[in-house]
Amino acid sequence: MPEPILSLADVHAGYDGVPVVFGVTMEVMAGELVAVVGANGAGKTTTMRSIVGLNNPLAGVIRFAGRDISRLRAHQTLALGISYVPEGRRVFAKLSVEQNLLLGAYTEKSKAEIKRRLEEMLELFPVLRERSSQTAETLSGGEQQMLAIARGLMSRPKLLLLDEMSLGLMPALVEKMMETIVAINKSGVTVLLVEQMVQEALEIAHRGYVLQSGRVVHTGSAQELLDSEDIRRAYMGM
Amino acid sequence: MNHRALKRKDLFWLALVVLLALMPAVSAVATNTFLMHVLILILLFSAMAQTWNIIGGYGGQTSFGHSVFFGIGAYGAGMAVVTYGLSPWPGIGIGMVAAAAVAVLISYPCFKLSGHYFAIATFAIVEIFHRMFLVWYWVGGALGLDYPVVEQGLKNFMWYDTKTGYYYGALALFVLVFGIVRFLESHRFGYYLRAVREGQETAESLGVNSQAIKLTAMALSAALAAMCGAFFGQYNLRVDPSMVMSLDMSMKFVLVTILGGAGTLAGPLLGAAVLIPLQEYTRALWGGLGGGVDLIVFGVLIIIIVIKQPAGISGMVRDIAKHIERRRAAAKGGTSIDAP
Numbered sequence: 048m049p050e051p052i053l054s055l056a057d058v059h060a061g062y063d064g065v066p067v068v069f070g071v072t073m074e075v076m077a078g079e080l081v082a083v084v085g086a087n088g089a090g091k092t093t094t095m096r097s098i099v100g101l102n103n104p105l106a107g108v109i110r111f112a113g114r115d116i117s118r119l120r121a122h123q124t125l126a127l128g129i130s131y132v133p134e135g136r137r138v139f140a141k142l143s144v145e146q147n148l149l150l151g152a153y154t155e156k157s158k159a160e161i162k163r164r165l166e167e168m169l170e171l172f173p174v175l176r177e178r179s180s181q182t183a184e185t186l187s188g189g190e191q192q193m194l195a196i197a198r199g200l201m202s203r204p205k206l207l208l209l210d211e212m213s214l215g216l217m218p219a220l221v222e223k224m225m226e227t228i229v230a231i232n233k234s235g236v237t238v239l240l241v242e243q244m245v246q247e248a249l250e251i252a253h254r255g256y257v258l259q260s261g262r263v264v265h266t267g268s269a270q271e272l273l274d275s276e277d278i279r280r281a282y283m284g285m
Numbered sequence: 286m287n288h289r290a291l292k293r294k295d296l297f298w299l300a301l302v303v304l305l306a307l308m309p310a311v312s313a314v315a316t317n318t319f320l321m322h323v324l325i326l327i328l329l330f331s332a333m334a335q336t337w338n339i340i341g342g343y344g345g346q347t348s349f350g351h352s353v354f355f356g357i358g359a360y361g362a363g364m365a366v367v368t369y370g371l372s373p374w375p376g377i378g379i380g381m382v383a384a385a386a387v388a389v390l391i392s393y394p395c396f397k398l399s400g401h402y403f404a405i406a407t408f409a410i411v412e413i414f415h416r417m418f419l420v421w422y423w424v425g426g427a428l429g430l431d432y433p434v435v436e437q438g439l440k441n442f443m444w445y446d447t448k449t450g451y452y453y454g455a456l457a458l459f460v461l462v463f464g465i466v467r468f469l470e471s472h473r474f475g476y477y478l479r480a481v482r483e484g485q486e487t488a489e490s491l492g493v494n495s496q497a498i499k500l501t502a503m504a505l506s507a508a509l510a511a512m513c514g515a516f517f518g519q520y521n522l523r524v525d526p527s528m529v530m531s532l533d534m535s536m537k538f539v540l541v542t543i544l545g546g547a548g549t550l551a552g553p554l555l556g557a558a559v560l561i562p563l564q565e566y567t568r569a570l571w572g573g574l575g576g577g578v579d580l581i582v583f584g585v586l587i588i589i590i591v592i593k594q595p596a597g598i599s600g601m602v603r604d605i606a607k608h609i610e611r612r613r614a615a616a617k618g619g620t621s622i623d624a625p
Binding site for chain 1: 480488489
């Protein structure tokens with residue numbers, strides 16, 4: 048059996064020593080698209096933040112590509128190939144779209160390489176090309192979200208963590224967003240997707256984890272989770 | 286990036302510098318000592334505010350400690366001339382390095398904390414340095430340093446007959462500081478700095494070393510502020526703790542920038558162009574009322590600005606430009622969108 052690219056073993060995490068996540072264990076294989084779903088406050092974002100190193104776990108081990116990354120800081124996990132797109136589309140409002148994208152390639156030194164990636168992103172998100180010299184604050188919510196994802200891809204990550212991409216988007220845009228995520232995954236990037244929109248996320252994912260009050264309560268293939276009576280009742284209102 | 290717009294903006298600055306350089310050729314200006322004095326101070330305070338703007342405006346870290354760096358620069362030049370009988374230039378260099386070192390030492394622990402710790406800590410160092418220099422015999426203590434009469438010219442950076450030498454000195458300082466900030470604006474470092482201001486955590490998750498970025502900006506800002514301080518000392522032919530290392534002086538760095546518009550290239554110039562004439566004329570008119578009249582005027586202006594237009598004068602200029610553009614577009618289109 049191949050080794051997972053990312054694994055969490057009994058991870059406890061929280062803020063200022065107060066735990067929010069209690070013993071989460073999960074695995075992501077290279078090339079997979081895995082969804083982490085659950086209600087607001089289930090600990091999804093906290094789990095993400097502990098993976099990237101914005102909040103180091105209080106206990107437990109996180110491994111990435113065979114290496115213990117539990118104690119690394121955000122810029123170090125980035126250097127290893129983990130890119131995190133935070134929730135709430137944290138784009139730099141006063142910077143231009145292009146500058147936002149360039150920041151995503153902060154760690155890349157070769158100018159030619161940066162230019163190539165920039166071109167690639169503008170190809171993937173044509174709407175950003177039209178607006179590349181505008182400040183990010185002038186973009187619509189959906190466009191800002193696209194920009195945040197494109198910025199996250201500028202570092203050429205092996206693993207992309209997407210946090211609540213659907214937040215505040217209208218349904219038509221959510222669908223488009225999900226299509227984009229599938230396309231990114233098909234291009235070879237492993238994706239770990241955090242979502243409150245359980246059905247939409249599971250429809251595109253290979254596998255899923257359901258988080259509740261800081262614990263994994265269900266896991267399985269996306270189809271199994273979609274078919275599960277419990278989950279349908281709890282999260283999809285069916 | 287819109288290169289044509291950028292070029293046009295730079296042309297404006299170039300034209301302004303040429304115009305300023307030609308000023309002393311107009312004899313009505315050159316012979317009016319008070320006017321020359323006001324112009325020199327406008328250029329000096331624009332440069333000072335611009336140095337603050339690097340960390341305070343673009344970097345979003347409010348420093349009330351810039352008079353310390355300013356003072357260190359003034360003492361650097363002053364001690365070279367008064368204590369060691371040298372030209373001020375080596376002192377200016379040493380002052381700049383010392384100011385940058387002090388800035389980094391103070392900022393290093395503070396930048397790790399979020400919130401207002403940095404602002405509070407910088408407040409405290411002004412008081413500490415002021416007291417320290419008051420009782421420090423080696424630097425002249427409370428009496429300060431009084432410049433001897435030495436040969437005038439660029440070597441000693443001193444002129445007695447006219448203010449033209451100082452004027453060009455201030456202009457060179459202005460061009461240098463504004464040029465550096467203009468360069469930073471379009472350079473990577475400039476938008477890294479702004480990114481850290483807008484979302485430190487997001488920037489960090491992209492791999493930006495925010496601590497290093499802020500410290501670099503702070504060191505640069507402090508070194509340039511020290512250079513301004515050296516000019517101030519040379520201009521007044523005197524340095525003492527209350528003159529250069531006071532909260533009053535620190536406030537001027539902050540107020541001029543905020544009034545003009547923090548985080549913009551033009552802001553410091555606009556702020557200084559409004560505040561300095563006000564300060565100098567009120568001082569000339571009501572100087573008999575005692576010190577601080579200029580600060581009262583500053584205070585009132587700041588209150589008005591913060592209420593009316595938090596982006597400062599540059600924000601007002603932008604609003605007016607937008608308004609005119611809209612009018613013009615409306616006139617072209619035949620309909621007025623301003624009509625109620």
